[in-house]
Amino acid sequence: MIEYDYAVEVHDLTVAYDKKPVLREVSLKFPKGKLIAVVGPNGAGKTTLIKAMLNLIKPVSGLVIFKDSEGAGLKNKIAYVPQSGSVDWDFPATVLDVVIMGRYGHLGWFKRPGKAEKNMALETLHKVGMQGYASRQISQLSGGQQQRVFLARALIQQADIYFMDEPFKGVDAQTEKSIVALLKELKGQRKTVIVVHHDLQTVSDYFDWVAMLNMQVVANGLVEEVFNEENLGQAYGGKGLLLKGAV
Amino acid sequence: MSPSFEIQLVAVIVSAACALPGTFLVLRKMSMMSDAITHTILLGIVLAFFLTRDLNSPLLIVGAALMGVATVWLTETLTKTHLISEDSAIGIVFPLLFAIAIILISRYAGKAHLDTDSVLLGELAYVSFDRMVVFGVDIGAKAIYTSGALLLVNAVLIAVFYKELKIASFDPMLAAVMGFSPTLIHYGLMTLVSLTAVGAFQAAGSVLVVAFMIGSPVTAYLLTDDLKVMLPLSAGLGALSGVLGYQCAYVLDVSIAGSMAVMTGIIFVLAFFFSPTKGIVRGLLRRRAALTRVHNNKA
Known part of the structure; x- marks a missing residue:
């Protein structure tokens, strides 16, 4: 077996809501510089896994280790793209405002964003094809545009590890294509990208590595090695067989 | 300064002081919390009064602020x-x-100057009686200085923590990942709201404090899409409500605080219908224009 250079390791992670376990003793290693999909049925604990890894939820037990990044510097090495539905898009802010928020972590407390941050944000908006939208109110964006703005906000963080919770949810085909292109570009820069993903049909096309989850780890490895019918069946129950075309 | 000018000046300052933290309450969908806090701080004041036996003790403010935070904490613990x-x-x-x-006041503090009417509506009409005297010189109503200090504290803190408040209100999870503890910012804001409620309520009473904290920011929200504009606009609308409310109360000979609170409501209704961007009328016109276009296309 090849030993990979891992970006992050999860050891025996157990998370519970109201004493009901959502993740049970999950142990995973995610290799550096890969596009990684986290798949599993609804309620499998995909979002919970990401949130627990980011310390947004307190686990019952377990350990998350980010390699090469310690303590204080860690927060600037991780970028997080939550589900776009998790924020209020009627918040009084422009597209530019939201993208600049991606620099807040680097600025730290008290320091205000200035011209440098603004220019960076404009550049990043260009990258995601939203250059004409800088002064647009976020309430006027479509689902795909919201997702692009979130992506720009993550890109501007210049992190090493990107966590994305369903970035393809509610986006049109063209946006999906351009998001995939950006993810591949990140991979080209040796960034690690961990994506909660729903569409089994596209796993093989988009990702190198897949973690299959159903409260426990069903499989974790290279897509060509572990993304097979047997594991799908185990992760999704009988439903896996219906998705034959995916494999 | 004439008493009527002093009353209006205090109302303007108090309304602006309330509108600044109130804007974030509205954006964080916590409007009802202001209603709770403006009332429960009374318990903090009463308990601190029992400890100190002095209505002018600064400990009353501490007690009130603690009770405001306790209210938030209790509510969240129950919700969780x-x-x-x-x-x-x-x-x-x-x-x-x-x-x-209320029970404690009626049982033990009946003779003290802590009555329930003034809690609800405040004593704006009497602000001129309590003077600020420095080296024997009367420099105006005391409330001008206390509420002025409050406005200054709020304006400075919100300016300093603007970026942190903004990100923790819009996307608390991202704020957490970036190291801006949303819990810390949340309780910081709630402490500020409690302090504002204590500072404002002696003059304005809890009903008017809620009107200033929530009513004006909501109206501003209907008029702008920019947080940097929304903050001063909320303060300005509150000030406008204060001045117009006073004039109204003067003409009609009615409660000053009541009249000011009604004015925040009236200004809200105007914005609700006639806001150039989000108003109902604008929406109707747009729909009609769209219908006409469809008709014309069919023809």
């Missing part, structure tokens, strides 16, 4: 059990703490 919803939790905590304060 998932047994009841957040609005129900507010509905339980706020009347309970407020009622305890």
